[in-house]
Amino acid sequence: MLWKKSKYSGWGRALTANADLARPERLSALKALTNDAAQPAIGHCRSYGDAALNDGGRAVDMTRLDRIIGFDAETGIVNVQAGVQIGDLGTTFAPRGWIAPVMPGTGFATVGGCIANDVHGKNHHHVGSFGQHVTEMALIQNGKVKTVTPDKTPDLFKATIGGLGQTGIIASAKIQLMPCKGDMMVLTERRVDGWDEFLTLLDDATSDYTVGWIDATAKGEALGRGILEEGEITSGVSPTNGKSKDVPFNAPHWALSRPIVRLFNELYFRRVPSSGRTSVKPITAPFFPLDKVHNWNRLYGKRGFHQFQCVVPIDQAPALRDMLERIAMSGLASPLAVLKRMGAGRAGYLSFPMEGYTLAVDFPNRPDAVALIGRLEKMTADAGGRIYFAKDALCSSERIAQMYPELEKWQKATAKADPENALATDLVRRLKLRTPT
Amino acid sequence: MNETWIILGATSSIAKAFAREVATRGDAVFLAGRDMDDLKETANDCGLRGARHAEAVAFDARDPGNYAKIIARLTKEEGQINAAVFVGSMPDQSEIDADPNLIAGTVTDSFTGPAHFLQLLAPLLEERGCGTIVGTGSVAGDRGRLGNYVYGAAKAGFHTYLSGLRNRLGRAGVHVLTVKPGMVDTAMTWGLDGLVLVVGPEKVASDILKAVKKKRNTVYSPFPWRYIMLIIRCIPEPIFKKLSI
Numbered sequence: 220m221l222w223k224k225s226k227y228s229g230w231g232r233a234l235t236a237n238a239d240l241a242r243p244e245r246l247s248a249l250k251a252l253t254n255d256a257a258q259p260a261i262g263h264c265r266s267y268g269d270a271a272l273n274d275g276g277r278a279v280d281m282t283r284l285d286r287i288i289g290f291d292a293e294t295g296i297v298n299v300q301a302g303v304q305i306g307d308l309g310t311t312f313a314p315r316g317w318i319a320p321v322m323p324g325t326g327f328a329t330v331g332g333c334i335a336n337d338v339h340g341k342n343h344h345h346v347g348s349f350g351q352h353v354t355e356m357a358l359i360q361n362g363k364v365k366t367v368t369p370d371k372t373p374d375l376f377k378a379t380i381g382g383l384g385q386t387g388i389i390a391s392a393k394i395q396l397m398p399c400k401g402d403m404m405v406l407t408e409r410r411v412d413g414w415d416e417f418l419t420l421l422d423d424a425t426s427d428y429t430v431g432w433i434d435a436t437a438k439g440e441a442l443g444r445g446i447l448e449e450g451e452i453t454s455g456v457s458p459t460n461g462k463s464k465d466v467p468f469n470a471p472h473w474a475l476s477r478p479i480v481r482l483f484n485e486l487y488f489r490r491v492p493s494s495g496r497t498s499v500k501p502i503t504a505p506f507f508p509l510d511k512v513h514n515w516n517r518l519y520g521k522r523g524f525h526q527f528q529c530v531v532p533i534d535q536a537p538a539l540r541d542m543l544e545r546i547a548m549s550g551l552a553s554p555l556a557v558l559k560r561m562g563a564g565r566a567g568y569l570s571f572p573m574e575g576y577t578l579a580v581d582f583p584n585r586p587d588a589v590a591l592i593g594r595l596e597k598m599t600a601d602a603g604g605r606i607y608f609a610k611d612a613l614c615s616s617e618r619i620a621q622m623y624p625e626l627e628k629w630q631k632a633t634a635k636a637d638p639e640n641a642l643a644t645d646l647v648r649r650l651k652l653r654t655p656t
Numbered sequence: 657m658n659e660t661w662i663i664l665g666a667t668s669s670i671a672k673a674f675a676r677e678v679a680t681r682g683d684a685v686f687l688a689g690r691d692m693d694d695l696k697e698t699a700n701d702c703g704l705r706g707a708r709h710a711e712a713v714a715f716d717a718r719d720p721g722n723y724a725k726i727i728a729r730l731t732k733e734e735g736q737i738n739a740a741v742f743v744g745s746m747p748d749q750s751e752i753d754a755d756p757n758l759i760a761g762t763v764t765d766s767f768t769g770p771a772h773f774l775q776l777l778a779p780l781l782e783e784r785g786c787g788t789i790v791g792t793g794s795v796a797g798d799r800g801r802l803g804n805y806v807y808g809a810a811k812a813g814f815h816t817y818l819s820g821l822r823n824r825l826g827r828a829g830v831h832v833l834t835v836k837p838g839m840v841d842t843a844m845t846w847g848l849d850g851l852v853l854v855v856g857p858e859k860v861a862s863d864i865l866k867a868v869k870k871k872r873n874t875v876y877s878p879f880p881w882r883y884i885m886l887i888i889r890c891i892p893e894p895i896f897k898k899l900s901i
């Protein structure tokens with residue numbers, strides 16, 4: 220059977236869609252699918268909101284098109300089908316001295332998804348976004364394969380990178396890998412006592428990978444306390460990987476209630492000795508810490524959760540501090556809160572990154588959290604920042620053009636690539652992304 | 657020792673997962689099937705994941721004329737030769753009911769084609785005194801059922817063939833493994849209703865490799881199917897004929 224009636228949701232599980240899904244296993248099947256009608260592609264649905272949802276429509280699941288089809292050991296350029304998982308690329312090439320220059324926080328994200336959201340990693344301030352390392356894409360439009368490169372088709376390239384799948388289906392992509400010293404990571408963790416210290420440390424960090432975990436329940440003097448993690452790639456002997464765990468059922472609603480989160484955060488903070496500590500781990504551990512527990516999103520129960528992620532310019536750090544304060548006062552945050560320094564690197568019209576600080580916080584899907592996220596969005600826009608489509612499920616359409624100044628260029632390019640709007644997804648419709656203003 | 661695998665039906669997702677596993681440990685793989693473009697991509701994939709050698713070869717179960725050429729090519733490989741058979745086709749039983757001409761093709765793809773191939777390959781393995789043959793059957797071959805009895809009959813034939821082949825080749829030091837997958841999440845089952853205990857192709861591939869290592873004769877994947885089929889086989893025929901499971 221070609222089309223399977225499916226009910227599926229984004230990673231946050233707050234939004235769901237009923238759609239007919241096809242899952243081609245070969246390129247010929249993929250091309251045949253797109254011959255008569257266009258439909259959006261989806262990867263592993265690791266986007267939190269509705270980026271990968273197409274309620275009442277169709278979508279092409281790309282996860283079985285996951286072959287590595289070429290590698291040039293001289294240049295380090297790898298050619299992969301779009302369904303290849305980023306973690307798979309890591310474990311295959313790191314032992315040979317190459318690594319994907321950009322890896323998001325989950326190894327399950329597919330290359331297609333990484334391109335379509337122009338994802339960033341913990342080294343964004345050094346290497347930029349995923350799309351900056353894409354040298355070529357095979358894009359399927361109306362059953363035909365089109366070669367897209369930054370030089371020969373710059374407009375289509377910029378509309379496709381970070382383009383949320385709206386220009387066609389990415390069948391495969393060439394990515395410039397980065398030489399690396401090995402498949403181990405030296406990880407240094409240290410406690411940070413408050414907001415100002417955190418920003419200084421992030422600004423001054425020189426290590427390859429830097430990320431801050433924030434205790435989003437800490438208030439007053441302790442506001443912005445957390446742990447700074449810095450990583451450098453190295454070689455060494457890998458201990459056998461621990462078995463992964465699974466969350467088999469939805470957790471009850473109190474699992475992430477206020478006292479439990481506060482307790483967890485306190486313990487998590489104290490886990491790192493006050494003098495800090497350094498350890499050596501297999502490369503996937505620090506990159507994909509959450510992947511060890513499968514389906515951890517079920518911890519939020521059946522109502523699901525939201526992640527709010529924004530970036531604001533450097534000089535707007537005080538605005539970000541205000542947001543954190545609001546979050547802390549609300550008592551709604553979950554343990555997952557991340558602060559990173561971002562560089563200017565971006566490759567698409569709708570790419571998220573800008574030079575500044577990015578904050579990401581998870582909230583259970585409750586009315587008060589939804590209201591809070593609405594306020595945070597407004598504060599983001601006022602600060603000249605933007606929210607991240609890969610995480611968003613709630614934003615309204617009004618502020619998007621302000622956040623994404625190249626929206627119009629993207630709209631022109633997508634209108635050309637997909638005049639019938641056949642590739643629109645729930646997110647695109649909700650945010651009226653393709654409706655010229 | 658160097659091991660080389662000929663994988664028949666290598667466009668199937670279980671075959672692909674299996675090829676990847678043996679490629680990662682450095683074996684050579686010959687990927688046989690009809691869609692050469694797809695096989696070449698899988699060959700590239702296997703090569704880049706560590707296969708000593710990876711090559712796509714044209715194979716059509718319904719064209720025995722091309723078998724000898726493949727076997728001649730394999731003869732040139734040194735060391736242990738193994739075969740893994742994943743070919744088979746399962747038209748809707750209702751289509752077969754409407755057009756019995758479909759029976760011949762189903763039986764060729766799922767049983768007589770691969771059996772013919774293995775028959776030609778067997779002397780080479782006997783001569784080398786080692787090797788493994790993995791034959792993919794199906795739980796559908798354990799008892800004829802309403803939903804897919806022609807496919808089931810073909811697979812039952814293949815099971816019996818494999819057990820005889822095991823009897824013959826065991827004497828020469830060659831191991832024959834019969835694999836009976838239950839319901840696997842593949843293109844064949846995509847969108848079908850009423851599936852139970854579904855596993856991904858990677859799970860079946862790793863079950864197969866474990867069974868090869870332990871030199872098992874027959875393995876169900878995932879293992880609960882062993883007991884499910886035990887029960888289904890025990891149901892007396894007068895009752896069974898009234899059931900539609």
Ligand SMILES: Cc1cc2nc3c(=O)[nH]c(=O)nc-3n(C[C@H](O)[C@H](O)[C@H](O)COP(=O)(O)OP(=O)(O)OC[C@H]3O[C@@H](n4cnc5c(N)ncnc54)[C@H](O)[C@@H]3O)c2cc1C
Pocket residue numbers: 230259260261262263264265266267270271281301302322323324325327328329330331332333335336337338339340341383384385387388389390509609610644
């Ligand atoms: C635990 C966790 C940590 C994360 N950490 C980070 C992080 O550090 N940095 C970051 O940037 N992001 C991060 N993310 C977000 C994630 O990287 C992105 O949402 C990514 O796009 C997910 O990839 P996917 O394959 O699941 O794509 P999906 O979520 O399935 O799809 C995302 C978008 O890509 C499009 N798409 C997918 N495949 C194709 C294709 N072949 N052709 C055309 N369009 C396609 C879809 O239409 C959709 O618009 C994280 C997510 C999780 C769950």
